[in-house]
Amino acid sequence: MSTVADQTRPAREEPWTGPLLDVRNLHVEFRTRDGVVRAVNGVNYSVAAGETLAVLGESGSGKSVTAQAIMGILDMPPAAIPEGEILYRGRDMLKMSKEERRKIRGQKIAMIFQDALSSLNPVLPVGFQLGEMYRAHRGSNRKEAKAKAIELMDRVRIPAARERVGDYPHQFSGGMRQRIMIAMALALEPDLIIADEPTTALDVTVQAQVMDLLAELQAEYHMGLILITHDLGVVADVADKIAVMYAGRIVETAPVHDLYARPAHPYTRGLLDSIPRLDQKGQELYAIKGLPPNLLRIPPGCAFNPRCPRAQEICRHEVPPLAQVTEDDGTPVAGRGSACFFWKETLHDG
Ligand SMILES: Nc1ncnc2c1ncn2[C@@H]1O[C@H](COP(=O)(O)OP(=O)(O)OP(=O)(O)O)[C@@H](O)[C@H]1O
Ligand code: SF4
Numbered sequence: 001m002s003t004v005a006d007q008t009r010p011a012r013e014e015p016w017t018g019p020l021l022d023v024r025n026l027h028v029e030f031r032t033r034d035g036v037v038r039a040v041n042g043v044n045y046s047v048a049a050g051e052t053l054a055v056l057g058e059s060g061s062g063k064s065v066t067a068q069a070i071m072g073i074l075d076m077p078p079a080a081i082p083e084g085e086i087l088y089r090g091r092d093m094l095k096m097s098k099e100e101r102r103k104i105r106g107q108k109i110a111m112i113f114q115d116a117l118s119s120l121n122p123v124l125p126v127g128f129q130l131g132e133m134y135r136a137h138r139g140s141n142r143k144e145a146k147a148k149a150i151e152l153m154d155r156v157r158i159p160a161a162r163e164r165v166g167d168y169p170h171q172f173s174g175g176m177r178q179r180i181m182i183a184m185a186l187a188l189e190p191d192l193i194i195a196d197e198p199t200t201a202l203d204v205t206v207q208a209q210v211m212d213l214l215a216e217l218q219a220e221y222h223m224g225l226i227l228i229t230h231d232l233g234v235v236a237d238v239a240d241k242i243a244v245m246y247a248g249r250i251v252e253t254a255p256v257h258d259l260y261a262r263p264a265h266p267y268t269r270g271l272l273d274s275i276p277r278l279d280q281k282g283q284e285l286y287a288i289k290g291l292p293p294n295l296l297r298i299p300p301g302c303a304f305n306p307r308c309p310r311a312q313e314i315c316r317h318e319v320p321p322l323a324q325v326t327e328d329d330g331t332p333v334a335g336r337g338s339a340c341f342f343w344k345e346t347l348h349d350g
């Protein structure tokens with residue numbers, strides 16, 4: 001018997017024109033012996049096909065926990081999701097059965113983690129691990145699976161893929177292993193990839209190569225990509241838009257170039273000022289004063305107030321909503337929002 005919800009849902013064959021993923025007012029908390037850790041406190045973001053969203057923020061701001069909630073890989077308990085929706089093609093994954101969710105995970109939404117070495121099985125050849133995706137999900141036989149593994153290794157530009165398909169993870173360099181992780185994520189042709197600090201463990205030149213490859217494949221397959229990072233420099237060239245997180249909230253959203261040129265939140269300003277610049281060699285690097293908040297006791301009002309150079313009395317009592325950023329004449333700037341009472345001043349003065 002079909003329900004009202006079923007009837008309002010788009011049929012499977014119909015092309016979906018809305019965002020691939022739409023996270024709405026997501027809250028995640030951890031119930032620990034010390035109290036409730038409020039890791040995610042009302043996150044909203046969305047990603048369309050062919051779009052790259054970078055999620056930026058200091059350590060502990062809730063970037064990974066949000067991603068784990070989307071993937072459905074949080075251990076519950078201790079984690080709980082007291083509020084929010086995670087819409088995949090318009091349907092709330094939090095209301096899906098385990099079976100439905102399992103079909104989306106890995107097949108429709110894939111994740112790349114920071115540490116390839118601990119994500120790959122050290123005792124199995126990489127080609128076997130790639131081929132396993134096809135054996136398990138597509139019913140391929142060994143020969144087909146091996147051919148697919150070589151094709152994928154070629155795709156992510158592993159030199160001499162045919163000869164290396166039998167090699168073990170430790171026989172590859174860090175950059176090559178991260179390419180194998182990208183190949184794993186791509187294997188089942190997902191709609192969306194979430195890459196959580198995919199290049200943090202690599203040195204700078206290799207970082208750029210892996211990031212370029214990821215961006216190129218994302219464009220080629222017209223996938224959505226969520227790039228999680230605490231390094232603004234890494235995502236500048238590849239992201240379309242940025243969501244800045246602080247204490248489990250999105251404090252600023254903007255198209256990538258607008259954010260660099262004119263930040264509308266003092267925290268973003270601080271992050272930009274802490275990037276080392278070639279023309280300022282030798283000068284002392286700016287650092288945002290103080291430490292990220294303890295998520296067991298988030299400061300009342302704006303969570304950033306104890307560290308904010310602009311803080312006023314109101315900031316200590318009221319939580320600033322994510323306001324639409326406008327030009328002086330009141331025209332809304334597309335895709336721009338700031339959770340600061342004084343975004344106008346920040347936008348003007350820097
Ligand atoms: N299982 C858990 N139990 C208790 N607290 C947790 C658990 N997992 C995560 N947290 C807390 O949730 C908060 C958000 O963590 P998260 O991993 O999302 O941060 P992040 O923004 O990804 O930081 P990083 O840049 O260091 O990866 C942190 O304070 C973390 O300690
Ligand atoms: S609301 Fe107040 S404390 Fe928060 S970022 Fe804006 S000025 Fe700073």
Ligand SMILES: [Mg+2]
Pocket residue numbers: 063064065196
């Ligand atoms: Mg993280």
